[in-house]
Amino acid sequence: MRILHTADWHLGKTLKGQDRTPEVHEALKELLGLVSSERVELVLVSGDLFDRSVVSSAAEAAAFEFFVGLKEKGIPALVIAGNHDSRERLEALAPLLALTGTRAYGNLRFAQEGGVVEVGGLRVAMLPFLSERRLVKAQQLLQQDTGGWRQTYAEGMRQLIAHLTAPGVHLLMAHLTVEGAQLGGGEFTFHTTNSYAVLKGHLPPTLGYVALGHIHKQQKVSDGPVAWYPGSLIQLDFGEGEGAPRGALLVELEPGKPARVHEIPGRWGKPLKTFRLRLEDLDRRWEELREFPGYTKLVLEGQGNPALRKRLFEEVPRLLDVEFQAPSREGPSPPASPERLSWSEAYAQYRRETAGEASLDELLKAFQEVLEEVLAPR
Helix, strand or coil: EEEEEEECCECCCEEEEEEEEEHHHHHHHHHHHHHHCCCCCCCCCCCCCCCCCCCHHHHHHHHHHHHHHHHCCCCCCCCCCCCCCHHHHHHHHHHHHHCEEEECHHHCCHHCCEEEEEEECCCEEEEECCCHHCCCCCHHHHHHHCCCCCCCCCHHHHHHHHCCCCCCCCCCEEEEEEEECCCCCCCCHCHHHHHHHHHHHHHHCCCCCCEECCCCCCCEEECCCCEECCCCCCCCCCCCCCCCCCCCCECCCCCEEECEEEECCECCCCCEEEEEEHHCCCCCCHHHHHHHCCEEEEEECCCHCCCCCCCHHHCCCEEEEEEEECCCCCCCCCCCHHHCCCHHHHHHHHHHHHHHCCCHHHHHHHHHHHHHHHHCCC
């Protein structure tokens, strides 16, 4: 069977006020063309179709256009929710997507509840993203144990994966972090730390292929079984490596043989680049900034002023962000690991990463009140 494996579309993504949906839309149109030219028989979308729970009508339309296009070609698709997707919304859309031949799972289903589906003789286990809290609940149901569950996230995922990938299952779709995976740079930090990492040894070697989503850099993370991240369709954030492989994968499966994976050399969307300059070098690099074909972020070492900032945004096309930094011999301190943060600190870091909020005093005060109420003895 010939499979197109994709993930991390992030439709509805905005970067410094710039809507990236049109770029993702164009990438999806090209993928539809590849489905025909490469004789694809099944499409797998391993999570993060959307960038947040509520997106624009244009973002939803781009997704439906893709699945309707597959329907017209007679190609089925399987979809799971990622950490950015709204599980409930994807579940609500599932009956509509089913009309296009697409099966979508927002929530986890155990094997006996349909968590393993069959398409063209291929049995596929579907594992949407699970937060630590939801994993605890799933483990309690799986073990029929309502007592205090004290095992790690990795061990809980091992048990769920083992449950879904019983003998006879050929392929696993999952939205998670595998140990050793190299981050693309634009992922949610909190959901990609060691606390959320699954060990390679927890992927059953009997599987023909593991179709992963979550990490934005395209890469193979296991040889036995063969497991890949296709990466995001476009470069989503300035933190992601410039020119890093990303896009989609063509997977060939034959009984009794290892999966053959072919990287699709598509480079979709506008490139993002961060220019780091000393203030005195700005004039010399001015034309380079103006001629860069993608979106730019400018980090200037030196004392800035409103007039210069205004000039930069007026005269440099596609400039999205300007930062002025005082000269320093030491590099910036890396952000604290979420495992070492308090609940309030972790929530503050989450809000800064997801919403770009700087002033959080009132929000953190409300969060602390709710947290104290939840943790209060009963």
